[in-house]
Amino acid sequence: MIKRASILIIFIAGCVSGVVAQKSKKGSGVLKADDFRHYVDYFNKMENENVAQAIPNAQSWDWLKANIPLFECPQQNFEEMWYFRWWTLRKHIKQTPVGFAITEFLVPRTYADKYNLIGSALGHHIYESRWLHDNKYLNEDMHVWYRGNEGKPMNKLHSFSSWNIYALYNRYLVNADSSWLLNMLPDLETDYARWESEKRMPNGLFWQTDVKDGMEETISGGRKEKNYRPTINSYMYGNAIALAKMETMAGNKAKADLYTAKADTIKKLIQTLLWSPVDTFFVTRKQADTLADVREEVGFIPWYFNLPDAGYEAAWKPIKEEKAFFAPFGITTAERSDPRFRKRGCCACEWDGAVWPYATAQTMTAMANLMNNYQQTVVNDSVYFRLMELYVESQYHRGRPYVGEYLDESHGYWLKDDQERSRYYNHSTFNDLIITGLAGLRPRSDNMIEVNPLVPENKWDWFCLDNVAYHGKLVTIIWDKNGSKYKKGKGLSVWVNGKKIVSAEHLQKVTGIIE
Structure with missing residues (x-):
C-alpha cells in the first residue's frame, strides 16, 4: 500500500x-x-x-x-x-x-x-x-x-541503466508543470546518489554490463563484463544536468552547483577516456582499461544529452556509410564492416549489428540535437529524413504495421518473428521524433516557441502537426508550400491557441513568443 x-x-x-x-x-x-x-x-x-x-x-x-x-x-x-x-x-x-x-x-x-x-x-x-x-x-x-x-x-x-531524471526534466519542458517536477526532486536526488554508490568507480566513470544496459551481447562486451560504456556515463551526465536545473528552479544554489560540477566531471572523463582518436568515435572502455576496437551505435548517445563539446562531430560521418551504420532497414547497432558483425549467433537479443528500435530512437534524438545545437556540416535534413524513412519502413510485418524487439538489417524481418513477447514491444520512441525532429518543435523552459523542421523542402509540399498540448496551450505547425492545402498562407507557420505566432517562406528555424 x-x-x-x-x-x-x-x-x-x-x-x-x-x-x-x-x-x-x-x-x-x-x-x-x-x-x-x-x-x-x-x-x-x-x-x-x-x-x-x-x-x-x-x-x-x-x-x-x-x-x-x-x-x-x-x-x-x-x-x-x-x-x-x-x-x-x-x-x-x-x-x-x-x-x-x-x-x-x-x-x-x-x-x-x-x-x-x-x-x-x-x-x-x-x-x-x-x-x-x-x-x-x-x-x-x-x-x-x-x-x-x-x-x-x-x-x-x-x-x-536509466536516463529517467533527464527525461523527466525534458517532460517538464513540454507541460511546464514545475510543481509536480519539484515534488519529485527528493526522490530523484536519492535515485542519483544510489547510482553513484552502485556503479561509480574510483576514476569517476560509471560501469555497467551489457545486459543491464538493456543491450545484451555487444561486440565490445558481454553479459557479465563490467565496462565503462558511453551509455550509462552519458545517462549520468544528463541526469546530473537535469538535477542542476531542478535545483536552480527550487532555489537551491549550492545543490545546483554540486550537480553542475558532477556533470562537468563526467563530461571531461567521457571526452578523455571514452573517445578514440583512432576511430574518431566514442567507444567502450574495457575492464582492462583499454578501448574496445569497434564502433557501435552507442557512440552517438552523448549527443542525446548535448554532451560533447564542439570538435567531435566527425563521429557522425559513418551514419551515412553502407560499410558502417547505414543499412537497407535502418541504423545498425555495430559497424557493418567489422569482422565480428552479427557473429554472436541469432535471435537471442544480440546487439552486435542488428537494428533495434530502442537504439534507433536514441540515435535519431541525438542527431536532431546535433543539427539544432551544433555548428556542423556532417549530416543534414536529407540524411535525417532518409533515416526516419527507413525507421518507418522497418516497422511492418507481413504488410501490416508492427513494432517488435529487433530486426535483420538487410531484409527487414523481425528476429523474434511471431513470438508473442515481441509484439507491440514498448521499447522505443517514434512520435516524439516526428514532433521534435521532422516537425521541429523544440521544447524550452521559457515563453519562446522554437520550431525547426528537419523535413527537406523538396520532399513534402505540405504537412500539419496539430493539437499539440504544450505549456498549457495548443500548438499547430503548418507547412504549406503554395498555400493551397490549408488556406492559412504560404510556407511555414506556427500557431498557438489558433493565433499565428510566427511564419516563414521556407522550411527553416523560426521562433516566437507565447503570450
Whole structure:
C-alpha cells in the first residue's frame, strides 16, 4: 500500500492534469480528428486482442481522440505509423493498485517487477508519453516506480541503466508543470546518489554490463563484463544536468552547483577516456582499461544529452556509410564492416549489428540535437529524413504495421518473428521524433516557441502537426508550400491557441513568443 501522502499526491496530480488538458483545448485546430479514425478501425480489425489492459481496443479511438496530437502528411506510411504507435502505446497503459503504469511487454516476464513492469525503456516511455494531453498517466507511472512499493521505489528500478531524471526534466519542458517536477526532486536526488554508490568507480566513470544496459551481447562486451560504456556515463551526465536545473528552479544554489560540477566531471572523463582518436568515435572502455576496437551505435548517445563539446562531430560521418551504420532497414547497432558483425549467433537479443528500435530512437534524438545545437556540416535534413524513412519502413510485418524487439538489417524481418513477447514491444520512441525532429518543435523552459523542421523542402509540399498540448496551450505547425492545402498562407507557420505566432517562406528555424 502506498503511503497516504503519496496517494494524495497522485490524486492532486490527476486533478491538475485534467485542468492542463482542458486549457489546451482552447485552440481552434486545423485537422479534424475523425478524418483519421479509419487508421484505428483498421488496427483494431487486424489483430486478435488477446491482451487488454486499462484501455481496450473498443475504447481506443475515444481515448486517442482525447489525448494525442494529430499529424497529416503526403507520405501515407509516415501518417499511418504515427497513429499506429499511439495506438500501441495505449495498449501498455495498465491500472495497478497504486495507479496507472506503463508496461514494456504485454505478456508476463519472469524478470519483471510487480505489475509486470520493467525499467529498461523508462526514458523512452517518458519522452513519448510527455505529449499526451492528460498528464495523469505519466504522473502516476512515475509515482508507481518511485513510490509504489510501500512508499519506496520499486525493487527493480535499478535493474537497468536509466536516463529517467533527464527525461523527466525534458517532460517538464513540454507541460511546464514545475510543481509536480519539484515534488519529485527528493526522490530523484536519492535515485542519483544510489547510482553513484552502485556503479561509480574510483576514476569517476560509471560501469555497467551489457545486459543491464538493456543491450545484451555487444561486440565490445558481454553479459557479465563490467565496462565503462558511453551509455550509462552519458545517462549520468544528463541526469546530473537535469538535477542542476531542478535545483536552480527550487532555489537551491549550492545543490545546483554540486550537480553542475558532477556533470562537468563526467563530461571531461567521457571526452578523455571514452573517445578514440583512432576511430574518431566514442567507444567502450574495457575492464582492462583499454578501448574496445569497434564502433557501435552507442557512440552517438552523448549527443542525446548535448554532451560533447564542439570538435567531435566527425563521429557522425559513418551514419551515412553502407560499410558502417547505414543499412537497407535502418541504423545498425555495430559497424557493418567489422569482422565480428552479427557473429554472436541469432535471435537471442544480440546487439552486435542488428537494428533495434530502442537504439534507433536514441540515435535519431541525438542527431536532431546535433543539427539544432551544433555548428556542423556532417549530416543534414536529407540524411535525417532518409533515416526516419527507413525507421518507418522497418516497422511492418507481413504488410501490416508492427513494432517488435529487433530486426535483420538487410531484409527487414523481425528476429523474434511471431513470438508473442515481441509484439507491440514498448521499447522505443517514434512520435516524439516526428514532433521534435521532422516537425521541429523544440521544447524550452521559457515563453519562446522554437520550431525547426528537419523535413527537406523538396520532399513534402505540405504537412500539419496539430493539437499539440504544450505549456498549457495548443500548438499547430503548418507547412504549406503554395498555400493551397490549408488556406492559412504560404510556407511555414506556427500557431498557438489558433493565433499565428510566427511564419516563414521556407522550411527553416523560426521562433516566437507565447503570450
